[in-house]
Each structure stands twice: as structure tokens, then as C-alpha cells.
Amino acid sequence: MLPATPSPDEPLRLPTLLGSDPLVRQQVGVVLFSTGTYAIYGLITLAQAAMGLMPWSLAWALVAASMAMNGVFYLAVRSGAVSHGSDPGLGRLQLLVGVLCMYIGYAAAGPAASAVLLAMASHIVYSMFAMTPRQVWRLALGSLGGLALTMVLCHWAWPERYAVPVQATGLLYALMVVPLIALLAHRVTHMTTTLKRQRAELQAAMARLEELATRDELTRTHNRRHMGELLRQQQALHRRLGQPLAVALLDIDHFKSVNDHHGHAMGDEVLRHFAQRLGAQLRSVDAVARWGGEEFLVLLPATARADALVAMDRLQQHLAEAPADGLPGGLRISFSAGVTEFGPQDTVDAVVERADQAMYRAKTSGRARSVAG
Numbered sequence: 001m002l003p004a005t006p007s008p009d010e011p012l013r014l015p016t017l018l019g020s021d022p023l024v025r026q027q028v029g030v031v032l033f034s035t036g037t038y039a040i041y042g043l044i045t046l047a048q049a050a051m052g053l054m055p056w057s058l059a060w061a062l063v064a065a066s067m068a069m070n071g072v073f074y075l076a077v078r079s080g081a082v083s084h085g086s087d088p089g090l091g092r093l094q095l096l097v098g099v100l101c102m103y104i105g106y107a108a109a110g111p112a113a114s115a116v117l118l119a120m121a122s123h124i125v126y127s128m129f130a131m132t133p134r135q136v137w138r139l140a141l142g143s144l145g146g147l148a149l150t151m152v153l154c155h156w157a158w159p160e161r162y163a164v165p166v167q168a169t170g171l172l173y174a175l176m177v178v179p180l181i182a183l184l185a186h187r188v189t190h191m192t193t194t195l196k197r198q199r200a201e202l203q204a205a206m207a208r209l210e211e212l213a214t215r216d217e218l219t220r221t222h223n224r225r226h227m228g229e230l231l232r233q234q235q236a237l238h239r240r241l242g243q244p245l246a247v248a249l250l251d252i253d254h255f256k257s258v259n260d261h262h263g264h265a266m267g268d269e270v271l272r273h274f275a276q277r278l279g280a281q282l283r284s285v286d287a288v289a290r291w292g293g294e295e296f297l298v299l300l301p302a303t304a305r306a307d308a309l310v311a312m313d314r315l316q317q318h319l320a321e322a323p324a325d326g327l328p329g330g331l332r333i334s335f336s337a338g339v340t341e342f343g344p345q346d347t348v349d350a351v352v353e354r355a356d357q358a359m360y361r362a363k364t365s366g367r368a369r370s371v372a373g
């Protein structure tokens with residue numbers, strides 16, 4: 001098979017770098033962004049070496065190690081092997097390694113160590129906004145604990161370079177700033193969660209409203225208002241494409257006596273049952289609406305009047321032959337139908353009126369039949 005030629009309108013993609021799976025692309029994007037920030041830290045580290053704050057060998061070793069680490073992350077995430085599972089896209093591992101790198105950066109920075117605290121704070125801020133409140137506090141407390149330990153170790157290894165007063169001041173500021181950041185992140189996450197929940201509730205409410213606006217509550221078929229829209233849409237298509245378009249108006253026979261003998265609730269059950277049988281017997285492109293009390297309107301696209309009559313006769317036969325589940329024994333449902341089709345100049349009202357008159361003729365000529373109009 002020939003490879004698909006990208007259309008000139010298609011945006012330029014980087015499929016090999018990011019992959020084609022949307023989830024993998026997004027996760028690789030995170031790794032690449034993080035690699036970019038490591039590259040900036042690397043440049044700062046080299047600048048520190050240039051200013052004599054650390055040996056060149058150490059600076060290059062840090063740069064090489066961080067780039068190699070990002071390369072490993074990239075390959076693992078790009079392969080798609082870690083896109084799902086307990087740590088999708090290795091997000092948590094990247095975060096943990098990032099915090100550890102900050103401690104190494106702190107230990108390597110010597111006299112400029114306190115500046116690394118700023119980078120650490122920004123790393124924590126960046127990560128926190130994608131976390132749950134519990135994860136936010138765990139990260140805040142864990143990173144502060146790790147920082148305190150790093151300071152103790154640095155002082156133990158290089159007492160002059162990492163003097164207690166300077167480090168203690170740095171730790172006190174970190175103790176103030178990191179919980180504040182965590183509090184902010186906590187609030188933002190809470191707001192985001194609330195917004196997401198509200199959006200889901202709103203979507204559900206809109207779907208329910210749409211359902212209420214278009215469906216008949218008792219039978220779940222289209223309601224009369226919505227069928228009016230469908231009729232107009234199909235009429236426009238019929239005029240444009242010239243395909244036949246049939247309409248049938250069905251009225252359940254002697255429905256009043258169902259109510260009188262079995263009660264109104266059973267009458268409702270018969271209506272539901274009838275609607276369900278209609279839907280099951282017709283084509284999926286056909287549309288059924290409850291038009292009035294015990295009247296249903298059926299719209300049959302790409303169907304001529306004669307074929308619609310055949311469909312109605314088949315339905316009548318099906319109702320006569322197959323007993324109705326859940327309805328009192330012996331209760332047989334039949335209907336009278338008026339069937340017609342759109343002519344080139346017909347309005348929707350004229351077609352429905354014609355179907356109504358044909359249905360009336362079906363009633364007066366004995367019921368349980370369909371008459372063409």
C-alpha cells in the first residue's frame with residue numbers, strides 16, 4: 001500500500017520524535033519539556049564552572065548525567081511501554097529523580113547552593129499542579145525532609161563551604177515557601193477537581209435536557225416537536241436528492257377500551273410496548289414519534305408509499321402473531337394507519353394531513369389495516 005500523502009492543509013507533525021499515539025505524544029512532550037529545563041540547568045552549571053564555583057569536570061559530569069537520564073526517559077516513554085500502568089509516562093519517577101537532581105545540584109553548587117533552592121521550588125511548583133492534594137503534601141514534606149538531610153550531609157562533608165548559619169537560613173526560607181506553594185497547589189487542585197465535576201454534571205444535565213426536549217417521556221420515541229424538525233430535514237433531503245420519502249400515521253385500535261378494562265397504567269404499558277415493537281420492526285433509518293395520545297407518526301426515508309404500506313402490513317401481522325410479553329393474556333394490539341409520501345410541492349402539514357385522512361379511512365373501513373393517501 002502506498003504511504004498516505006499528507007494534505008497541504010494538515011499541520012506539520014513530528015511523528016517520529018513524538019509518536020502517533022496521542023497519549024504517548026503527550027507523555028513524550030512532558031519528557032522533552034523537562035529535558036529543555038535540564039538543558040537550562042546544565043548551562044547554568046557550566047556558567048558556575050566558568051566562574052570558578054565548581055570544577056569543569058564536575059559540571060560536565062552533571063550535564064552528561066542529566067542528559068543521559070533524560071535520554072533514557074525519552075526512549076522508555078517513546079516506546080509506549082510505560083504509557084499505562086501504575087506510573088503512566090513515568091511521571092512520578094521523573095519527579096522523584098528531578099528532586100534528587102536538585103539535591104545533587106545543591107551539593108555541587110558550593111557557595112551558590114542557596115540559589116539552587118529557587119530552582120527546587122520552581123520544580124516543585126511545576127509538578128504540584130498536576131497532583132492530588134494528598135500527593136502535593138507528600139511531595140512538600142518529603143522534599144523538605146530531603147533538603148534538610150542534604151544540608152546535614154553537605155555540612156558533614158564540607159563544613160567550611162556549607163556553614164550552619166547560611167544553610168539554616170536557606171532551610172528556614174524553604175520551610176516557609178514550600179508549604180505556601182503546597183497550599184496554593186492544594187487550592188488550585190481542589191478548584192480544578194470541582195470544575196471538572198461541575199463540567200461533568202453540566203454535560204449530564206444538558207444531555208438530560210436534550211432528551212427531555214426531543215423524546216416522549218412515556219414511550220422514549222421522538223416527541224412531536226422533534227419529529228417536526230426531522231420531517232423538515234428529511235423533506236429538504238428529499239427535494240435535493242429526489243429520493244422518495246414516506247410517512248405513516250398509526251392509531252392504536254380501541255385503545256379506550258384497554259384503559260377502561262385494564263386501567264390507565266396498563267394503557268401506558270400498551271403504549272410503551274407498541275412503541276418498542278414499532279422500533280424493533282422498522283429500519284434503523286426510520287424514525288418513530290408519539291404524535292398524540294395513542295397516535296404514532298413514522299417517517300420512512302428512501303421509501304415509496306407502496307413499500308411503506310408493505311412495511312405497515314408486516315408490522316400489523318407481527319403484532320397479530322406474536323403475543324405481547326407482559327400484557328394481559330388475550331390482549332392483542334392492532335392499529336389503523338394512513339400511509340402517504342411526499343410529492344414535489346408538498347408541505348409537511350399537507351403530507352401529515354393526508355396521512356391523517358387516510359388513517360381515518362382505515363378506521364371507518366374496519367380498523368387493523370393501512371390505507372394509502
Ligand SMILES: Nc1nc2c(ncn2[C@@H]2O[C@H](COP(=O)(O)OP(=O)(O)OP(=O)(O)O)[C@@H](O)[C@H]2O)c(=O)[nH]1
Nearest residue numbers: 251252253254255256257259264265267268293294
Ligand atoms: N393510558 C393512556 N391513555 C391515553 C393516553 N393518551 C390518550 N389516552 C387515551 O386513549 C384513548 C383514545 O380513545 P379514542 O380516541 O376513543 O380511540 P380508540 O378507543 O383507540 O378508538 P379508535 O381509535 O376509534 O379505534 C382515550 O381514552 C384517551 O384517554 C396516555 O398517555 N396513556
